[in-house]
Amino acid sequence: MPGPDDPDPAGAAGRGDPARGHERTGRSTQQTTGRTPSGSANAQGAHMTQPAPEVMPGLEPPSVPAAGERAEDGGGAAPRPARLAGPGGAALQLQLDAFLARAGESLIGFRRDLHMYPELGYAEHRTTRRIAERLAEAGLRPRILPRGTGLICDIGPEEGPTVALRADIDALPLQDEKDVAYRSTVPGVAHACGHDVHTAMVLGAGLFLAQQARAGLLPGRVRLLFQPAEETPGGALDVMAAGGIAGVDRAFALHCDPRIEVGQLGLRTGPITAACDKVYVKVTGPGGHTARPHLTADLVYALAKIVTELPSALSRRVDPRSSLSLVWGRVAAGSVANAIPDDGIAEGTVRCLDDEAWHRAPEMMKALLHSVAAAYDVEASLEYVRGVPPTVNEAASVQMFRDAAAQVIGDEAAVPTPQSLGGEDFGWYLESIPGALARLGVRTPGSATEYDLHRGDFDVDESCIGVGVRVLTATALTALWDGGRQGESEPVEGAALA
Ligand SMILES: [Zn+2]
Numbered sequence: 100m101p102g103p104d105d106p107d108p109a110g111a112a113g114r115g116d117p118a119r120g121h122e123r124t125g126r127s128t129q130q131t132t133g134r135t136p137s138g139s140a141n142a143q144g145a146h147m148t149q150p151a152p153e154v155m156p157g158l159e160p161p162s163v164p165a166a167g168e169r170a171e172d173g174g175g176a177a178p179r180p181a182r183l184a185g186p187g188g189a190a191l192q193l194q195l196d197a198f199l200a201r202a203g204e205s206l207i208g209f210r211r212d213l214h215m216y217p218e219l220g221y222a223e224h225r226t227t228r229r230i231a232e233r234l235a236e237a238g239l240r241p242r243i244l245p246r247g248t249g250l251i252c253d254i255g256p257e258e259g260p261t262v263a264l265r266a267d268i269d270a271l272p273l274q275d276e277k278d279v280a281y282r283s284t285v286p287g288v289a290h291a292c293g294h295d296v297h298t299a300m301v302l303g304a305g306l307f308l309a310q311q312a313r314a315g316l317l318p319g320r321v322r323l324l325f326q327p328a329e330e331t332p333g334g335a336l337d338v339m340a341a342g343g344i345a346g347v348d349r350a351f352a353l354h355c356d357p358r359i360e361v362g363q364l365g366l367r368t369g370p371i372t373a374a375c376d377k378v379y380v381k382v383t384g385p386g387g388h389t390a391r392p393h394l395t396a397d398l399v400y401a402l403a404k405i406v407t408e409l410p411s412a413l414s415r416r417v418d419p420r421s422s423l424s425l426v427w428g429r430v431a432a433g434s435v436a437n438a439i440p441d442d443g444i445a446e447g448t449v450r451c452l453d454d455e456a457w458h459r460a461p462e463m464m465k466a467l468l469h470s471v472a473a474a475y476d477v478e479a480s481l482e483y484v485r486g487v488p489p490t491v492n493e494a495a496s497v498q499m500f501r502d503a504a505a506q507v508i509g510d511e512a513a514v515p516t517p518q519s520l521g522g523e524d525f526g527w528y529l530e531s532i533p534g535a536l537a538r539l540g541v542r543t544p545g546s547a548t549e550y551d552l553h554r555g556d557f558d559v560d561e562s563c564i565g566v567g568v569r570v571l572t573a574t575a576l577t578a579l580w581d582g583g584r585q586g587e588s589e590p591v592e593g594a595a596l597a
C-alpha cells in the first residue's frame with residue numbers, strides 16, 4: 100500500500116458497492132454475498148514441519164469446471180470443488196509439504212534478513228541482490244530492472260500461458276519499534292507494510308515452481324515480479340516499462356492483512372483498493388481592504404466556496420458507487436483580520452474505487468474549480484498529481500485464488516474482505532491485464548494483539564509465509580492449467596449492480 104498516509108487497507112468497510120462494468124477495460128465486478136469468516140486456521144504450522152515424503156508424485160492436470168459452474172464473488176461464494184482436486188491436487192499438497200519442510204525455515208530466515216536491512220523505494224540494492232542470489236542458486240536467471248533495483252524472473256517453458264506473481268520489495272520511512280531479534284538495523288526505516296513477507300513468499304513459490312519446471316511439470320511460464328518502490332509509488336510502472344507484463348495472461352499478488360488470521364485469505368471481486376491522488380488548488384485575486392470587498396475579489400470567501408462546493412459538486416457528477424471523494428487536508432490564506440489576501444491555497448486527496456471515474460476526475464475537477472472561481476471573480480489553478488489507479492480484481496482470477504486456497508489451505512480459507520480507500524500500485528498492472536490482489540491473514544489465531552500496517556510495531560505470524568507459498572503456487576498452477584479459458588467467466592447476470 101503506497102504512502103504512509105494510506106495505512107488503512109480496509110478503511111471503507113461497509114461502504115456502498117461500487118461494482119460496475121468497465122466499458123474501457125471490459126472489467127466487471129459483482130456484489131459480495133457474505134459467508135461468515137471462519138476462525139479456523141488450517142494447520143499451516145503443521146505443514147511447515149511435516150516430514151518430506153519419500154516419493155514426490157508428479158502434478159497432473161486438474162479437471163476444469165465449466166465456466167457456468169464458477170462461483171460469483173470474492174469471499175462470498177458457496178464452497179465448491181477445488182480446481183486442483185483429485186490426484187493432481189493431492190500430489191501438489193504432498194510436494195508443497197515436502198518443499199516447505201525443507202525450505203520453510205530458510206524462507207523465514209530470508210524474510211528476517213530483509214526485515215533487518217530494510218531499504219526505501221528505488222534504494223533496494225541489497226534486497227535485489229539477495230533475491231537474485233537465491234534465484235540464481237536455484238538455476239534461475241533473474242533480470243534486474245534498468246534503475247538497478249527490482250527484478251523479473253521467468254520460470255518454465257515459453258509455450259503456453261504466462262502467469263505473473265508479484266511481490267513488492269520496498270520498506271517505509273518509519274522507525275521499527277519492535278523488540279525482536281530481527282528488528283530493523285536501519286534507523287527510521289522499517290518493513291512496516293509486510294513487503295519483506297511478500298518477497299519471501301514469491302521467492303518460495305518461485306523456488307518450488309522452478310523445481311516443477313525442471314521436472315517438466317509446468318504447463319506454461321510463471322514470471323516472478325519483484326517490484327521496487329510500491330510505497331513511493333511507481334515501481335509498477337518501472338516493471339511495465341521494462342516489459343514485465345508483456346505476454347502475461349494474468350497477474351496475482353498477496354498483501355499481508357493483520358486483521359485476519361493466518362490460514363485465511365481475504366478475497367473480493369471488483370475494486371479492492373482505491374485510487375489516491377493529490378490535488379493542489381491555488382486561488383489569486385487583487386486583494387484589498389475588508390471594508391470594500393465589492394471593489395476587489397473577496398478571496399477568502401471564494402476559497403471557502405471552492406473548499407465546500409468542489410467535493411459536493413464532484414459527488415454529483417459521478418456514479419455514487421464510484422466512491423469518488425475529495426477531502427481537504429490543508430487550507431490557508433491571509434495574515435490579518437482586516438485585509439483581503441491576494442492568494443490562498445487548498446490541498447487535499449482524491450480517492451476513488453472506480454477506474455472510469457478516476458480517469459475523468461482531473462478534468463471534472465478543473466471545470467468545477469473554474470466555474471466556482473469565475474462566480475467570485477478570482478483566478479484558480481489546479482495541480483492534480485496522480486497516485487495509483489484503483490485495484491480492480493477480475494472475477495475469474497479471484498475464483499482461481501479461491502480454488503487454490505480451498506485446495507492447499509482448506510475449504511474455509513477464503514473469507515470476504517472489504518474494499519479499502521487505501522492505495523496499492525498493483526492497480527497499474529490490472530489496468531492492462533486481468534488479475535487479482537488477495538489479502539493474506541498474518542495474525543496469530545486467537546491472538547489479542549492488534550497490529551496494523553504502516554505502524555512501527557507491525558509484525559506477522561511467520562507461519563503465514565508457508566501459507567502464502569502454498570496459495571501463490573496453487574494459484575499460479577490453477578491459472579496455467581486454466582490458460583486460454585479467459586473471458587469465459589463473465590459476471591453473473593443481475594449481480595453487477597445489485
Ligand atoms: Zn504500505
Ligand SMILES: [Zn+2]
Pocket residue numbers: 100101292293294329354
Ligand atoms: Zn504494502
